[in-house]
Amino acid sequence: MTSSDVSAPPEEAGTGQAEAVRLDRVVHRYGLGGESFTAVGPVDLTVPAGEFLVLVGASGCGKSTLLRLVAGFERPTRGSVRVHGAEPRPGAGAGVVFQTPRLFPWRTVRGNIDLALRYAGVERARRPERRRELLDRVGLAGVEGRRVWEISGGQRQRVAIARALAAENPLLLLDEPFAALDALTRERLQEDVRQVAARTGRTTVFVTHSAEEAVFLGSRIIVLTRSPGTVALDLPVPLPRAGVGAEDLRNSAEFAELRARVSHAVKAAAA
Template sequence: MPQAEFQDTGDTGDIALHGITVRYGKAKAPVVAVEDVSLEAGPGEFVVLVGPSGCGKTTLLRIAAGFVTPSEGTATVRGEPPVPGRATGVVFQQPRLFPWRTAGGNIAFALARHGVPREHRAERTEELLARVGLAGMAGRRTWELSGGQQQRVAIARALAGEPQVLLMDEPFAALDALTRERLQEEVRTLAATSGTTVLFVTHSAEEAVLLGSRVLVMAAGPGRIVAELEIGLERAAETDVAALRGTPEFSRLRGELAAVMREAALTPAG
């Protein structure tokens, strides 16, 4: 794959992707996964990517994480080319915990990678577990944790380096409805209290409206952004999220986004 020429674009956003194109396969007959996509996420913004499978949502997130180099275009995170783990924390659909380590051991490993002295790791581990609602569970083995608890550990691990940017790739998709709702509320509160910039991938219109301050809708064949919706719901940490779900404005926005997503799924390429 050709290497993109990363440049200082002078962006002020925490995430800036400009003119991103990704091609796979042979040069004579490449598959264009993403074509000429640009997006930015400002400091403290919660940007959600939605769209059908295969539209390139995860590809864009992986470019922001530094895992994928685009064929064309420029990518920066806080003004620098993205490097895995430098300024970003990443949470995947599956927790991807080390099964031979405890919950606390998984977090301590991340703390060590980020240069936290050994004598401070236990205290910091407890702080991070408490932050995701798992206080006192550092000694639990991964197989002793439910799916939702494992995902909480994964979120705590992603926060170990105190990232300015958090990248989340459908982190609640495999969870039951009740656990998913609880973690959605916790992530929403976490973003509001920390000021962390979040890029979040989902297929769910409801999840996108609940979490996002702005939603970008993608279409496939090749992947591209076809619509953008501003979400003006209350985002303060003390917001009653359960009550918010039942408001007419929430229902209106969810319906509007769902309609745009259906239209995007039927939008022909080019």
């Protein structure tokens, strides 16, 4: 793999398109009175449509708080959050994948996907075809009849990703979804998510504490300071998003240089 192979600018799905997410002077506090503390802010951030944005930083820097604000699970104490120009509402504009898969253990893989399709308003007649498409996309063809407790942790997380994709929302939010997985499964799912994002063109916001994961996945990386979280580094990632194998990308000099830069920024921001 040559330097020119890696450093060629990727196609930017968001170029020239409307912004998907906008945060204006966002501050978020928890608690009341003397027990309160500021978790995030102030943060100004714009995410163009089609971008794969990674929020990275040490534990407690406010990464997950920002994701919850974008998802509409919480409202900012000050400032405004807009998703496609409107105030975010839970479940109404984004698919969300958490660190722990939130599946129904008494249902099969098929049942979990079909429930998500039903909530997404997909007609009953179309659900089998749509389910097959989703399971193929996340590499789970052939396991739809198994119960959740009969599949591995990595497969459960794939089901969670498929559920998040079911509604065909233009925004996908992932909160450290691979943190509890073994290294091999984590790398495989990183590649899956990277490919899904490239194929669908969805705007993606991904939370991690890993500099390597951030560089591998992101087309742009935001490093947050220690609490209260503010933007310490806003870094475009000029690596190809398609057409290069995962190992070739990870072993390239450009990848190593970016990983070192992000790692250094995370450590400095946490000091």
